[in-house]
Amino acid sequence: MKINNARNNILNRLKTSLKSESEPVAHDVPDSLDWGVDDRLLHFNKQLQAANAEVHDATKDNWLITLKHICSTKRLKNLLFSPATPWGAQILERSYEFPTFKHFDYPIDEWKPALFDGIDAAFTSTHGGIAETGTIILWPDTHEPRLISLVPPVHIALVEKTEIYSTFADALKTQNWIKTGLPTNILLISGPSKSADIEQTLTYGVHGPKELVIILV
Numbered sequence: 001m002k003i004n005n006a007r008n009n010i011l012n013r014l015k016t017s018l019k020s021e022s023e024p025v026a027h028d029v030p031d032s033l034d035w036g037v038d039d040r041l042l043h044f045n046k047q048l049q050a051a052n053a054e055v056h057d058a059t060k061d062n063w064l065i066t067l068k069h070i071c072s073t074k075r076l077k078n079l080l081f082s083p084a085t086p087w088g089a090q091i092l093e094r095s096y097e098f099p100t101f102k103h104f105d106y107p108i109d110e111w112k113p114a115l116f117d118g119i120d121a122a123f124t125s126t127h128g129g130i131a132e133t134g135t136i137i138l139w140p141d142t143h144e145p146r147l148i149s150l151v152p153p154v155h156i157a158l159v160e161k162t163e164i165y166s167t168f169a170d171a172l173k174t175q176n177w178i179k180t181g182l183p184t185n186i187l188l189i190s191g192p193s194k195s196a197d198i199e200q201t202l203t204y205g206v207h208g209p210k211e212l213v214i215i216l217v
Contacts, residue, residue, distance in 0.1 A: 033132065033166040040131040040164045041216070047134025051191025053212040063158065063217050064094055067123070070156060070213055071099050074121070078102050080152060081123040084143040087158050091123065115147060121154035128163030129214075130171060130188075136214065137171060138187035149187065155209040157189075160217050 035043065045055050058066040071079060078100040083092040088103070095101055102119060124144050127137040136157050140146040149155050165171040168188075172178050192212045 035131060035166045037161070040166055041161060043131040043166075044129055044134055044164050045216075047131070048191065048212075048214060049134075051134055051212075053134070053191045053214060055214045055216060057216050060217055063215055064090060064097075066215055067091070067156065068097055070215075071121070074154060074211075076120040076154070078118075078120050079123055079156075080115075080119050080121065080148060082143040082148070085125050087125050088123070088143075112147075115151050119152045121156055122148045122152040123156045123158070124149050126157050126159050126163075127175065127186075128165060128171060129159045130166075130168050131164055132167045133190055135168075135188050135190045138189065139183055140185050140187060146185065146187065149189070150209070153209055154211045154213065155189075155192075156213045156215065158215045158217055 048055050056066050056070065070076075076099050079091075079098060080102040081091055082088045083103050091098065091101070099120075102114070124138060127139045129136045136159055138144075138149055138157070140149070149157070165174060172182070177183070189212065192210050
């Protein structure tokens with residue numbers, strides 16, 4: 001009888017424990033860091049450069065000159081971009097100043113052979129950045145598919161300074177993703193693709209772009 005009671009007590013405790021673990025726990029969104037615009041820019045730059053990313057400061061008036069300089073310095077033979085975005089439309093207007101342009105003017109499946117073998121760099125817009133971690137936010141769609149930022153060896157991304165948030169929590173609040181739900185295809189990128197072997201030797205470009213270039217506007 002004592003053995004049966006002990007066993008029942010153990011089973012009851014286990015059931016109670018499993019039940020409590022299965023119940024969802026509400027977590028409060030952490031408070032924002034008390035950073036002003038200058039602090040956000042400083043931390044964003046610092047974290048990106050620490051992750052081996054390249055950062056260029058520009059304005060809405062001269063960012064195309066900055067992009068042209070990047071293409072020239074890196075000796076890019078072509079640049080993949082989407083003319084359907086506001087920034088891409090500006091590039092298209094000045095196409096004579098840049099290397100050969102490529103863009104998704106037919107289904108992505110038909111682009112794959114050229115995308116994996118023949119594209120030097122890709123340009124994308126962003127949905128902002130996170131200063132705390134030096135992260136850029138991408139939301140791929142039909143105009144800028146996910147592969148455009150994951151396959152070419154050089155990824156050039158434009159980030160607007162007014163859309164740099166102190167933390168990811170700030171981005172969630174401002175983009176209203178807490179109520180509407182986080183997009184399922186969102187991309188958070190912090191530096192170039194990298195991997196390390198057992199001896200912790202860091203290698204870039206193993207499973208994605210080996211260079212991440214940010215143009216801050």
